[in-house]
Amino acid sequence: MMTDAEAGAGSRRDPARRRALLEAADRVIQREGPGTxxxxxxxxAGISKPILYRHFGDKSGLYQALAERHTRKLIEGIRAEFSQDVPIRSRTRSTIDTYLATISANPHLYRFLMHRASAEDAATRSAMSTMIRGVSRELAEVMIAEGELTDRTRAYVWGHAIVGMVQTAGDWWLDHDGEVPRAAVVDGLADLILGGLPAAASGIPVAPPGPEDSYGPA
Structure with missing residues (x-):
């Protein structure tokens, strides 16, 4: 019989075993929620907790393996929508819809990675932040390449702002899933993004609010 150490070391060299353990983690998180x-x-997975950690080095390794496994799929889906040869509105809507569909298909897993694992583990938080920044940079380059924005700094500001906005709106929508149709969120975000791009491209400053724009009693 193998010792615990041998079992852990062996699995790190066995991609199939590692995949099976990640699938077991997926099942439990989806069933029991992000607090699992x-x-x-x-x-x-049919093993002890110490052996589970040995398979991935430690708990941080497990978190990062799960994050890499699922964010890779998400990014591949988003990139596929980015690269479509369709009008900008159709592409914007389909990209946002792909993101929302992905997180709503596995809300417990999404919350586990984005909130619990990122809060508990600095390395996972850094990995998730790097992924988000990478998507933001790609979006900025798309806007530059297609002439939506010619100022690179402005494009990068908008790329990061758009990704952050969609992510935050997605978090809110998950808390109201079943109450708010996904299409309503997609359309609302697309309108906001596409309505802002022309102003961002022109560099026209937004006028400060006048007296008629004030809220509430004087």
Whole structure:
């Protein structure tokens, strides 16, 4: 019989075993939610918690492996929408819709990665932040390449702002899933993004609010 150390070392060299353990983690998180314990994941996989950690080096390694596994799929889907040869509105809507559809298909897993794992583990938080910045840069380059924006600094500001806005709106929508149609969120975000791009491209400053724009009683 192998020792615990041998079992852990062996699995790190076995991609199929590693994949099976990540699939076990997926099942438990999807079933029990983002607060699921490492012990529950180990039990699902039929091993002890110390051995689970050895498979990935430590808990941080497990978090990062799960993040890489799922953010890769998400980014591939977003990139596919970016590259479509269709009008900008259709592309914007389909990209936002792909993101929302992905996170709503696995809301427990999304919250586990974006909130719990990122809060508990600095390395995972850094990896997720790097992924988000990468998507923002890609979006900025698309806007520059297609002539939506010619000022590179402005394009990068907008790229990061758009990604952050969609992510935050997606978090809010998950909390109201079933109450707010996904199409309404997609259309609202697309209108906001596409309405802002012409002003951003022109560099026209937004006028400060006048007295008629004030809210509430004087």
């Amino acid at each position: 314990s490492m012990a529950a994941i180990a039990a699902e």
